[in-house]
Amino acid sequence: MTAATTTTQTRPRAILRRSTNEPPFVRWLLIGVALTFIALFLVIPLISVFAQAFAKGFGFYFQSIRDPLALSAVKLTLIAAGISVPLNCIFGVCAAWAIAKFDFRGKNILLTLIDLPFSVSPVIAGLIYVLVFGAQGWFGPWLIEHNIRIIFAVPGIVLATIFVTFPFVARELIPLMQAQGRTEEEAARVLGASGWQTFWRVTIPNIKWGLLYGVILCNARAMGEFGAVSVVSGHIRGQTNTIPLHVEIMYNDYNFTGAFAVASLLTFLALVTLVLKTWVEHKNTALRGTAFTPVPIGKKAG
Amino acid sequence: MATKQVGAKKIRVLPGFKLTLGYTLLYLSLIVLIPLAAAFAKTSTLSWAEFSHDVFSPQAMASYRLSFGASFFAALVNAVFGLIVAWVLVRYSFFGKKFVDALVDLPFALPTAVAGITLATIYAENGWIGHFFSSTSAWHVFFHLPAIKISFTRIGVFVALTFIGLPFIVRTVQPVLEDFDSEIEEAASSLGANRWQVFWRIIFPTIMPALLTGFALAFARALGEYGSVVFISSNIPMKTQITPLLIMTKLEEFDYPGATALAVVMLVISFLILLAINVLQWWTSRYNTDNLS
Numbered sequence: 018m019t020a021a022t023t024t025t026q027t028r029p030r031a032i033l034r035r036s037t038n039e040p041p042f043v044r045w046l047l048i049g050v051a052l053t054f055i056a057l058f059l060v061i062p063l064i065s066v067f068a069q070a071f072a073k074g075f076g077f078y079f080q081s082i083r084d085p086l087a088l089s090a091v092k093l094t095l096i097a098a099g100i101s102v103p104l105n106c107i108f109g110v111c112a113a114w115a116i117a118k119f120d121f122r123g124k125n126i127l128l129t130l131i132d133l134p135f136s137v138s139p140v141i142a143g144l145i146y147v148l149v150f151g152a153q154g155w156f157g158p159w160l161i162e163h164n165i166r167i168i169f170a171v172p173g174i175v176l177a178t179i180f181v182t183f184p185f186v187a188r189e190l191i192p193l194m195q196a197q198g199r200t201e202e203e204a205a206r207v208l209g210a211s212g213w214q215t216f217w218r219v220t221i222p223n224i225k226w227g228l229l230y231g232v233i234l235c236n237a238r239a240m241g242e243f244g245a246v247s248v249v250s251g252h253i254r255g256q257t258n259t260i261p262l263h264v265e266i267m268y269n270d271y272n273f274t275g276a277f278a279v280a281s282l283l284t285f286l287a288l289v290t291l292v293l294k295t296w297v298e299h300k301n302t303a304l305r306g307t308a309f310t311p312v313p314i315g316k317k318a319g
Numbered sequence: 320m321a322t323k324q325v326g327a328k329k330i331r332v333l334p335g336f337k338l339t340l341g342y343t344l345l346y347l348s349l350i351v352l353i354p355l356a357a358a359f360a361k362t363s364t365l366s367w368a369e370f371s372h373d374v375f376s377p378q379a380m381a382s383y384r385l386s387f388g389a390s391f392f393a394a395l396v397n398a399v400f401g402l403i404v405a406w407v408l409v410r411y412s413f414f415g416k417k418f419v420d421a422l423v424d425l426p427f428a429l430p431t432a433v434a435g436i437t438l439a440t441i442y443a444e445n446g447w448i449g450h451f452f453s454s455t456s457a458w459h460v461f462f463h464l465p466a467i468k469i470s471f472t473r474i475g476v477f478v479a480l481t482f483i484g485l486p487f488i489v490r491t492v493q494p495v496l497e498d499f500d501s502e503i504e505e506a507a508s509s510l511g512a513n514r515w516q517v518f519w520r521i522i523f524p525t526i527m528p529a530l531l532t533g534f535a536l537a538f539a540r541a542l543g544e545y546g547s548v549v550f551i552s553s554n555i556p557m558k559t560q561i562t563p564l565l566i567m568t569k570l571e572e573f574d575y576p577g578a579t580a581l582a583v584v585m586l587v588i589s590f591l592i593l594l595a596i597n598v599l600q601w602w603t604s605r606y607n608t609d610n611l612s
Contacts, residue, residue, distance in 0.1 A: 047406065051408075051419075057448065115335075136539055138582075139543065139544075141586060148358060151575075241428075243430060276436055280436060
């Protein structure tokens with residue numbers, strides 16, 4: 018974009034305006050349509066969350082948030098995100114290292130498989146774990162025998178969260194590391210650095226923004242996941258409810274203000290995510306673009 | 320794989336290939352592939368009669384019609400307005416542009432349950448936006464317009480799916496528009512094309528693959544969406560029940576075979592769409608290299 022603006026300034030403005038721009042009324046019309054659409058679908062819902070949350074005043078708001086059930090939901094959400102984000106981070110770095118630094122057959126299939134969880138409905142993501150670990154599932158009888166609960170318990174929630182956030186870090190790092198190539202690491206190795214030294218001193222500084230970006234997006238989804246977690250949770254109040262599930266329960270109990278109060282926490286998280294995301298993009302312009310969109314990997318870097 | 324390098328063992332400068340690839344494959348298998356295989360394995364134990372009974376039941380057919388129909392129209396509306404938003408963000412400058420640009424990703428960042436309860440509330444008959452469509456609003460009274468109920472109807476499902484799909488179109492079209500070389504436009508214009516012709520004959524064909532990709536992504540996402548729809552829809556079987564919700568209902572009734580059969584149908588459709596997106600991507604990249612040469 019910056020290149021385009023510098024070239025335009027060197028040419029006669031009037032001619033350029035006429036040839037590559039619309040008449041002012043078309044421009045204002047299009048801006049108006051776009052802003053109306055954004056307002057109807059994004060801005061008004063966003064404002065409405067906070068308006069509903071504070072509908073009964075600050076007292077009720079803080080009472081809803083400090084409710085023991087809400088606090089246990091927050092705790093479980095932090096546990097689920099705290100386990101799934103680091104695990105997917107390790108996976109993302111491993112996958113990106115293998116895919117970007119080496120050549121092997123079947124790479125494209127592997128890339129597609131890594132993206133697979135994005136195209137699976139959250140409900141189905143929960144269902145498949147019920148089929149594996151549920152009472153009637155593959156390991157169900159064995160798990161019951163050994164008195165291990167996965168489905169309708171915390172491990173199931175963690176597994177479902179890992180599944181839905183699986184590709185986030187990997188899909189940020191793979192195109193980034195592919196674009197960076199392997200010459201810097203090879204140089205470090207030839208100069209005598211060990212594998213770990215190369216990784217920590219060359220690769221990590223190169224990918225730190227991409228890694229942070231992936232972690233931010235991964236965390237947002239991990240804390241907000243509803244469908245998949247809903248299937249495996251069992252909705253035991255105070256035990257297997259995450260924040261989104263707690264919101265659902267309060268909403269269905271007609272405690273709308275309470276539901277929106279807790280929902281405002283998640284909305285605040287979403288806003289922080291957007292700010293951090295914009296900040297990281299500002300720091301590293303290469304990351305701009307297909308933030309959450311499951312576009313097949315390999316395209317983005319170009 | 321190994322046979323190629325039987326004679327001279329290939330020397331790799333960088334370490335960790337076996338470790339990282341091995342871990343990648345192990346983790347992928349444990350988290351994604353084996354659980355997904357469980358769905359197909361479970362379905363394969365059903366007879367065809369059982370399978371088709373679940374998959375082609377009137378309730379299932381009605382849910383497909385709603386899911387596919389609402390997802391299609393939502394993706395279509397997003398294709399039109401998402402293109403306008405992307406266009407405006409790339410080409411024009413106006414107050415608050417950076418804010419709008421960042422806000423476009425809100426549907427990704429906002430948990431679906433929050434989106435669901437919010438949309439249900441503001442599009443309800445007494446909601447901020449919904450009351451403009453209710454029979455009590457001033458212009459409905461004045462013009463004798465029929466009231467339109469949005470929340471708890473099929474239109475509500477469509478609204479939620481539009482919200483969910485919005486960023487896909489904008490974020491796929493935006494980079495293509497940014498990369499678009501304005502000299503091509505200038506050339507077309509200097510050869511006598513008017514603005515409308517330049518758009519339809521020059522710009523639109525270039526962004527078409529990206530637009531289609533965005534459409535497919537939004538459509539695929541909408542098909543599987545659960546969290547936001549479950550609140551804004553009244554979830555009445557045969558009327559406002561989407562397929563993921565039908566799966567959920569079957570799960571709550573402990574009808575695991577039925578739920579799995581439907582899940583397999585949805586999975587196969589998702590994989591086909593994923594394949595289509597890959598082909599579209601290939602088409603896009605081919606188009607771009609043609610442009611360069």
